[in-house]
Amino acid sequence: MKKLLMVAVFLTNLAVFSQTDKDEATPKKLVQDFFEAFHDQDTVKLKSFAVDSMQLQSISKDAEGNTQVSTTEYSKFLKNIASIPAETNFEEKLHEFRIEENGLLATVTTPYSFYFNGNFSHCGVNSFQLVNFSGEWKIVYLVDTRTKEDCY
Structure with missing residues (x-):
């Protein structure tokens, strides 16, 4: 009986860990990670997301x-991010996530x-x-609007 109980506990833990990995590989998580790297000026991570x-x-x-x-080449965007002086403070505050996922394609609007x-x-x-390449989401296109009116 003890062996059966231990096997059940092991399988439950295995299922929980596999769900955690799957939960992390989401379009929302990729965009959150993108902005974390953006604020940290981590161009290596930023490049890996696209x-x-x-x-x-x-x-x-x-x-x-x-x-x-x-239109800006992504490589130029990365160079611009890397060239921001360390004493400069910038923050892009996201107000919400609107996500539409359909198989290999996802749209995240923020x-x-x-x-x-x-x-x-x-x-x-x-x-x-975003496009899903073998379980890994990558950014293929990013478009934004910029205004000073009708803001949150």
Whole structure:
């Protein structure tokens, strides 16, 4: 009876550990980890979260109110993050996560407010497109909006 009880306890623990690993490999967790690395200026981790061909775009309005789309290579984004002086303080506060997952594809949308050296800079929405490669989510596309109006 003791052996049977020990086997049951072992199998229960094994099931709990396997669920923990699966729970961590979610689109939401990837985006949370992305922003943690972003705030830490950890470009090695940031690079690991995306495919090499990742596209990064921002949508904003110019002084005349015309919609502008700017595109940045992910490698340039990483260089920009690495070049931020250590004494500079920046924070992107995420207000919520909207997640739609469908097999190999997921979309994570995160409204945000951005602060630079403690001062409000802008707000908007991030939209991450993720693809699941053999159980590992990777960012393939990131587009965000930037405005100073209608913020949270």
